[in-house]
Amino acid sequence: MTKVLILDANQQPLYPVRISRARLLLSQGKATVFQRYPFTIILKESLSRLKLEQLGFKLHPDIKVIHNS
Secondary structure, three states, X not given: OOEEEEEXXXXXXXXXXXXXXXXXXXXXXXXXXXXXXXXXXXXXXXXXXXXXXEOOOOOOOOOOOOOXX
């Protein structure tokens, strides 16, 4: 199953969507092609009007961050 990367109107990454959902957003004029490889679309409207989840990540609590000074 191939997924399409998607960005919101502020260029923040969202969870990848199926090709059929991306095709629907493009045909309805709610998104445009942002990049061809990897294929990425960008939404024209803000997230407040569309029902898509934002992409997030969590860090493992045992990971230590090293800062170079």
